[in-house]
Amino acid sequence: MNTSQSTTSSDDGVNSVNMAAIANRQRWQDVVFHRTTQSFSLLVLFALVGIIVSLFINAWPTFAKFGAHFLWYVEWDIINQEFGAAISVVGTVLSAGIAMLLAVPLAFGIAVFLTETCPVWLRRPLGTAVELLAAVPSIIYGMFGLFVFAPVYADYLQVPLQSVLGGMPLVGWMFGGATNGLGILAAGIILAFMVLPFVAAVMRDVFEITPPILRESAYGLGCTTWEVVRKVVLPYTQTGVIGGIMLGLGRALGETMAVTFVIGNANRMPTTLFSPGTSIASVLANEFGEAEGLHFNTLFALGFLLFCITFVVLALAKWLIIRTEKAKGH
Amino acid sequence: MTMQPSPLYRKRKRTNLMGLTLSMIAMSLGLIALFWILFVLFSNGLAALELTLFTNDTPAPGSEGGGLRNAIVGSLMIVGLAVLVSTPIGILAGIYLTEYGDTSKTAEFTRFVTDIMLSAPSIVLGLFVYAIAVATVGNFSGYAGSLALTLIAIPVVMRTTENMLRLVPGSLREAAFALGAPRWKVSTMVTLRAAKSGVITGLLLALARISGETAPLLFTALNNQFYSTNMGAPMANLPVVIFQFAMSPYENWIQLAWGGALLITLTVLALNILARVFFREKVKV
Numbered sequence: 001m002n003t004s005q006s007t008t009s010s011d012d013g014v015n016s017v018n019m020a021a022i023a024n025r026q027r028w029q030d031v032v033f034h035r036t037t038q039s040f041s042l043l044v045l046f047a048l049v050g051i052i053v054s055l056f057i058n059a060w061p062t063f064a065k066f067g068a069h070f071l072w073y074v075e076w077d078i079i080n081q082e083f084g085a086a087i088s089v090v091g092t093v094l095s096a097g098i099a100m101l102l103a104v105p106l107a108f109g110i111a112v113f114l115t116e117t118c119p120v121w122l123r124r125p126l127g128t129a130v131e132l133l134a135a136v137p138s139i140i141y142g143m144f145g146l147f148v149f150a151p152v153y154a155d156y157l158q159v160p161l162q163s164v165l166g167g168m169p170l171v172g173w174m175f176g177g178a179t180n181g182l183g184i185l186a187a188g189i190i191l192a193f194m195v196l197p198f199v200a201a202v203m204r205d206v207f208e209i210t211p212p213i214l215r216e217s218a219y220g221l222g223c224t225t226w227e228v229v230r231k232v233v234l235p236y237t238q239t240g241v242i243g244g245i246m247l248g249l250g251r252a253l254g255e256t257m258a259v260t261f262v263i264g265n266a267n268r269m270p271t272t273l274f275s276p277g278t279s280i281a282s283v284l285a286n287e288f289g290e291a292e293g294l295h296f297n298t299l300f301a302l303g304f305l306l307f308c309i310t311f312v313v314l315a316l317a318k319w320l321i322i323r324t325e326k327a328k329g330h
Numbered sequence: 331m332t333m334q335p336s337p338l339y340r341k342r343k344r345t346n347l348m349g350l351t352l353s354m355i356a357m358s359l360g361l362i363a364l365f366w367i368l369f370v371l372f373s374n375g376l377a378a379l380e381l382t383l384f385t386n387d388t389p390a391p392g393s394e395g396g397g398l399r400n401a402i403v404g405s406l407m408i409v410g411l412a413v414l415v416s417t418p419i420g421i422l423a424g425i426y427l428t429e430y431g432d433t434s435k436t437a438e439f440t441r442f443v444t445d446i447m448l449s450a451p452s453i454v455l456g457l458f459v460y461a462i463a464v465a466t467v468g469n470f471s472g473y474a475g476s477l478a479l480t481l482i483a484i485p486v487v488m489r490t491t492e493n494m495l496r497l498v499p500g501s502l503r504e505a506a507f508a509l510g511a512p513r514w515k516v517s518t519m520v521t522l523r524a525a526k527s528g529v530i531t532g533l534l535l536a537l538a539r540i541s542g543e544t545a546p547l548l549f550t551a552l553n554n555q556f557y558s559t560n561m562g563a564p565m566a567n568l569p570v571v572i573f574q575f576a577m578s579p580y581e582n583w584i585q586l587a588w589g590g591a592l593l594i595t596l597t598v599l600a601l602n603i604l605a606r607v608f609f610r611e612k613v614k615v
Contacts, residue, residue: 030512030513033513033514034513034514037423038426038430040419040422040423040426041423041431042436043423043484044443044444044447044485044488045439045440045443047481047484050458050462051454051455051458054458054461055457055458055461057461058457106356106359106360107356108353108356109352110353110356112353113356116353117350117353117354118357126357128606129361129364130360131602133360133363133364135598135599136595137541137542137544137569137594137595138544139569139573139576140371140542143572143576143588143591144366144367144370147374148366148370193367196360197364200360224343225349226345226349226350227342229349253451254451254453254454256452256453257545261576261577281451281453284453284457285453285573288457288548288549289549300461303454303457306451306453310450314445314449315442318442318445
């Protein structure tokens with residue numbers, strides 16, 4: 001292949017024909033390249049549409065049978081083919097909610113430490129450690145949760161919580177149930193372990209791009225470090241922070257392995273924080289292998305629901321980020 | 331002349347101290363979590379790390395010993411195929427978004443969708459691939475597993491390629507155009523080459539990400555108790571084997587699960603560290 005280099009004056013006549021041919025060939029190559037890359041990039045769009053369509057088609061018998069009632073029907077009877085999404089959805093939302101409640105303040109603390117108080121030579125190793133923690137596969141967290149965390153959690157967290165708070169009027173009901181190391185709270189805590197490094201890394205990245213001049217002006221006025229973070233950095237980065245939190249939420253909602261090991265896998269509506277429950281992802285992981293008939297369709301219906309929920313959360317996160325970047329004039 | 335600090339100033343100092351102490355506590359909790367998990371992983375997994383792990387196949391329920399050879403080989407094949415397929419697709423799609431699409435509505439929407447697919451629950455992708463590649467064909471297969479992993483890897487490669495290509499200065503492209511190079515050559519031989527190290531970093535990160543994915547393989551490649559290199563049939567793979575063994579009552583199975591978990595974590599960490607070191611060395615901004 002040759003590029004169209006300028007020719008020497010002596011072969012003008014011959015090479016002008018060649019040059020036209022070369023130019024035509026290159027134009028044709030460009031068209032091919034353009035269309036190829038375009039089709040690959042549209043592949044992602046087609047995949048998304050394909051996912052939604054195939055999930056919905058396979059879920060249709062369940063939706064046809066139960067209708068909208070499916071969403072709040074509290075039932076999971078495989079033998080009589082009566083299914084409801086409420087149990088799994090509640091488990092998913094509860095465990096993800098607990099995870100975010102625990103992880104977000106901790107992540108904020110880590111991000112503040114890494115950007116403000118940490119000595120400079122320590123910043124990169126610690127930052128790398130947090131990012132590596134975010135890269136650990138989720139099944140590791142699941143195994144950690146089941147084999148190591150559950151016994152410790154049962155003895156040193158569940159039993160004291162139950163004895164101290166179990167008798168209290170307003171919150172006592174939350175801490176009833178068997179203290180066997182599994183359950184909704186356990187799943188929430190393990191999910192928090194998993195989501196924490198991710199949200200911390202996003203928050204730290206976002207804090208780091210605050211223009212130094214803003215921070216230094218605040219310091220120049222005599223603000224303490226904490227005031228700079230709360231009144232200058234946080235408002236400036238708030239949409240990035242919220243976007244990061246929602247990304248973490250999206251991950252927590254869809255997480256399978258970390259949850260399946262410790263949530264208890266009981267198809268009953270959880271009544272306390274310690275009671276076993278199930279999340280959509282863990283129901284799919286456990287029951288898909290042997291499902292048939294309406295059970296099979298219902299699992300697809302749950303998958304469709306999960307995809308819709310996470311799609312909405314992630315779309316909202318993106319929209320928030322884009323909107324305030326536009327407002328800032330980026 | 332010394333000044334007495336006013337009560338307001340003292341209160342502000344107190345709040346500051348409390349806040350920073352809390353953040354340091356948060357950091358220590360995070361580090362404790364990291365080291366706890368790694369410590370547990372190493373102490374439980376090292377016991378299983380002997381030569382038989384790599385030479386024996388997964389044991390039947392109840393039988394002694396065994397290793398993870400078929401799972402390791404299966405994982406290598408499935409992940410390898412996924413990377414092989416997702417690399418050209420992801421890079422070319424990333425090139426399209428940067429060089430051709432740029433600000434068009436389609437490109438904006440594609441970026442939006444890619445970001446969503448990046449964080450989509452992987453089990454739902456597994457369901458989708460089941461519906462199109464397993465139910466239609468009639469059997470689980472390593473190919474279906476690779477397809478699921480490819481669907482996860484493509485958005486990652488696309489995004490990192492696009493971000494890296496954006497960093498290439500426009501003057502480089504313009505110089506190439508000025509020399510009369512056709513557009514495809516500018517994109518591949520000039521821009522992509524300049525962003526090479528960043529793109530490779532993205533590939534390493536995608537590889538690290540799909541090595542640890544369990545859920546999409548659950549209903550696509552399933553599992554295989556025996557050694558098999560037939561991608562058209564169910565294939566053993568490390569994550570699903572770990573899942574199955576860890577939830578079982580057999581001692582040797584649980585120990586093998588820890589060994590497998592250690593292998594996966596070491597691989598993922600090594601890939602991440604390699605990506606970081608590689609990127610830092612090559613990119614001198």
